[in-house]
Amino acid sequence: METQQYWLAKISIFEQSLYGLFIITILFSSYFSHSSIAFLSAILGLFYLTINANMAWSPWLFDNKNWLVVNGFLVCGFLGLIKDRGVFSIHGFYRIILLGLCGFIAYLWLFTSDVFSMYLNANQYPENWGTYLPIEVPLFSVVLLLLWRSISTASLSVVALLVSTLVWGFEHYQLINLPWSIILTILVSYYILVVVIDSYSLAYRDELTGLPSRRALKQLSLSLGNSYSVSMVDIDHFKKFNDKYGHDIGDQVLKLVASKLTEVKKGGKVFRYGGEEFTIVFPRKSLEQSKQELERIRKLIANYKMVIRDPKRQTKDERTHNKTSNKKVSVTISIGVAKRTQKQDFEQTLKVADQALYKAKKSGRNNVST
Numbered sequence: 001m002e003t004q005q006y007w008l009a010k011i012s013i014f015e016q017s018l019y020g021l022f023i024i025t026i027l028f029s030s031y032f033s034h035s036s037i038a039f040l041s042a043i044l045g046l047f048y049l050t051i052n053a054n055m056a057w058s059p060w061l062f063d064n065k066n067w068l069v070v071n072g073f074l075v076c077g078f079l080g081l082i083k084d085r086g087v088f089s090i091h092g093f094y095r096i097i098l099l100g101l102c103g104f105i106a107y108l109w110l111f112t113s114d115v116f117s118m119y120l121n122a123n124q125y126p127e128n129w130g131t132y133l134p135i136e137v138p139l140f141s142v143v144l145l146l147l148w149r150s151i152s153t154a155s156l157s158v159v160a161l162l163v164s165t166l167v168w169g170f171e172h173y174q175l176i177n178l179p180w181s182i183i184l185t186i187l188v189s190y191y192i193l194v195v196v197i198d199s200y201s202l203a204y205r206d207e208l209t210g211l212p213s214r215r216a217l218k219q220l221s222l223s224l225g226n227s228y229s230v231s232m233v234d235i236d237h238f239k240k241f242n243d244k245y246g247h248d249i250g251d252q253v254l255k256l257v258a259s260k261l262t263e264v265k266k267g268g269k270v271f272r273y274g275g276e277e278f279t280i281v282f283p284r285k286s287l288e289q290s291k292q293e294l295e296r297i298r299k300l301i302a303n304y305k306m307v308i309r310d311p312k313r314q315t316k317d318e319r320t321h322n323k324t325s326n327k328k329v330s331v332t333i334s335i336g337v338a339k340r341t342q343k344q345d346f347e348q349t350l351k352v353a354d355q356a357l358y359k360a361k362k363s364g365r366n367n368v369s370t
């Protein structure tokens with residue numbers, strides 16, 4: 001009896017502390033501009049309050065479970081469609097109004113689907129199709145929408161919304177036999193993880209090329225041993241290229257060059273250093289080994305005919321036939337490489353590689369210098 005009371009007290013503390021976890025998640029995700037996660041946590045927090053404490057609206061909600069379920073799907077779908085914006089701003093205010101509208105739409109949907117399913121059932125449609133209308137149709141629509149958004153945006157926040165929709169749906173069908181306190185603790189902890197990973201990748205990844213950024217290079221430099229080579233890579237005459245084809249095509253070329261550079265072997269790690277410059281670090285590789293590999297990459301890029309899409313420069317005929325004008329371009333790169341010596345740290349080795357790059361440019365470009 002005493003042990004039971006002891007555990008009941010522990011469970012009660014655990015349930016109470018979940019409110020704290022909700023508040024932390026809301027503040028944390030708002031601070032890192034993950035408004036969809038912040039709103040979802042706030043709504044789930046409110047839901048948890050409703051089922052735990054006897055709020056004025058709790059009895060109504062228990063009597064209208066279908067509304068609660070459909071509203072949950074619509075909220076996730078809506079949050080998956082909008083951009084992450086500041087929570088404590090005018091955008092946050094509009095979003096709260098639109099989230100309220102989801103509740104109204106859920107109510108309208110249940111009312112309409114009731115009438116429609118009565119019609120379907122009265123007209124002897126096979127297998128009482130009408131019964132699937134109120135819950136299953138919104139569930140499948142939102143899951144499909146969030147699947148598409150997850151793939152098209154590659155956003156972890158949208159994946160979190162998809163997972164939440166599925167959990168919400170599974171709970172409705174009683175496929176999860178866990179108390180809400182446990183389900184919500186797992187969900188909210190997962191949201192924190194999503195915000196941390198997303199924010200980390202924002203800070204350490206270059207948005208245009210998807211390569212690790214200069215900050216990530218700095219981070220790596222702290223964990224490198226004493227033996228490594230560093231190379232600086234620069235696209236030749238990129239200014240002229242930009243002037244001739246425009247900045248947008250320049251961006252496409254930067255992306256394509258970046259993706260070719262990632263084909264580097266011998267353990268080379270590629271970073272976007274800034275502008276049209278990249279850095280490749282070869283941990284535990286000699287100068288000769290690195291140079292050989294860089295020579296291979298240089299040739300690979302020089303021989304690479306890049307197909308560029310230029311929707312702005314379409315001819316009239318191409319526009320009427322909805323064709324894009326693809327053109328093939330090619331660029332070359334110059335590379336400077338240096339091996340770390342006893343007396344140099346990472347920054348100094350990088351400087352030597354930069355001087356070697358200058359040499360490569362001076363000696364006609366499209367080559368690897370040491």
Ligand SMILES: Nc1nc2c(ncn2[C@@H]2O[C@H](COP(=O)(O)OP(=O)(O)OP(=O)(O)O)[C@@H](O)[C@H]2O)c(=O)[nH]1
Nearest residue numbers: 234235236237238239240242247248250251275276
């Ligand atoms: N499209 C695009 N251009 C960029 C980006 N970052 C830097 N650039 C351009 O890269 C060009 C770099 O020019 P420069 O440093 O003069 O060098 P370069 O023309 O490549 O000449 P060399 O290095 O001497 O062969 C500038 O025109 C920049 O505007 C970017 O993110 N996108």
